[in-house]
Amino acid sequence: MDLVIKELKKSFNNKEVLKGIDLTINSGQIFGYLGRNGAGKTTSMRILMDVFKGDSGSIMMDGKEFKPTDYRIGYLPEERGMYTKFKVKDQLVYFAQLRGATKKEAQHSMKKWAEEFGIDIYLDQKLETLSKGNQQKVQIAQAFICEPDILILDEPFSGLDPVNSKIFQDSLLNYIREDRIIIFSSHQMGYIESFCDGIAIINDGKIVLDGDLNAIRKQLGEGKLRLRFADQRNLDFLTAYDYTIDREDVILTIPPTETKKSIIEGLFSQGIELTMFMDYLPSLQEIFIEKTGDNNEKS
Structure with missing residues (x-):
């Protein structure tokens, strides 16, 4: 799959948040989407999920108009958005059914991903009784429910210890082997460097750098x-x-x-x-600071 975003613009209350962004995201790789807080990352991801519409521009999938309802989309927001007073298993089944699964399919998917992330022993517990790390694993599991074609992850490693971070990384790498798109956003540059092939940096509503990460590092380190x-x-x-x-x-x-x-x-x-x-190969953190730091436009 090839997702192509062209000249996407969006304003809120006469403030232009997206100023004509262009992106190409291919399946089979993990795409790192980076930017300072308020740069426009979340806005562009929510347009992709059809939470609201862009003012202008286009989104195409394999040369055709992208319709979110034609694809299963999994989303992990930076802020936790699940229900603390409900049992883990009931929530995972609920989110699976929201994405069109039958109850039987939802229960199967719930069990599969609960086992994958080691939260199967907590299925009968209320979310509020779990540790911060286990709550994050539940939230991650709901993003994978129903095998999404497009997986959007915003700060997924928040609250995970090194062991659980490794489990999650392995799951991501296994998942991307299929014809799927993963968009990964984080301020933890080490994770982006470790398994993202393509990246894009957005600053003040504009894409200021995009391409293959290794090629970018070689180009910026030349000389x-x-x-x-x-x-x-x-x-x-x-x-x-x-x-x-x-x-x-x-x-x-x-x-x-x-x-x-x-x-x-x-x-x-x-x-x-x-x-x-x-x-010399600059680190992603060095590149990010150069492209979005104080000497550049701020969001």
Whole structure:
């Protein structure tokens, strides 16, 4: 499946929230959708779910107009939205039936995903009696109910310990092997880097960067080296270069008159002990700050 969003705009009370965003999201990969609070992420996701309509623009699936009612859509909101006074199993069955499942299908799906996320022992308990982490697992399970074609996850790792985070990651990777679309939004950049192929960054209602994450990192790191020295207390030998310090490493910009080889050979000829050198690949957090930080438009 190929989901294509073109020139999507949306305003609320004369405030333009989405300013003509363009996105292409392919099935078979986990798509990371990033932005500061208020940038327009939630608005665009809710338009996709038909919670409300865009003012203009188009959403196409495989070249045809996208109709949300033709697809099963699972949604995990950042804020918990389930009913604390009701039993876990009753809620999961209820959400499955909301998505068109028969009662028998709903019960089967409820049992499957409760076992998948290790909450089957809590099915007869009220949600309010569970720990924060187990409440999050219940909320995750409801997003997977009825095997959605499109799965939208907003801060899914909130409240999960490392063991449960690993279980959830494995479930995501297994699920995406089918012809499905997963849109993943989080401020925890490490998770995005670990399993998202494509990403998009939205800032002030506009897409400011999108594409393959590895290709983006290579492009933005071009012309720079990451160096680590045995003794970093005195870096006077680098005064001729433009560089910054990143914890125990030096990020050095290669001048137009030099190459990676000439820089490394020059350092060795001076007797400088290098313990590591490699091409510089900026982290996703560095990229995010560059594209959405104080020097850019804020939402």
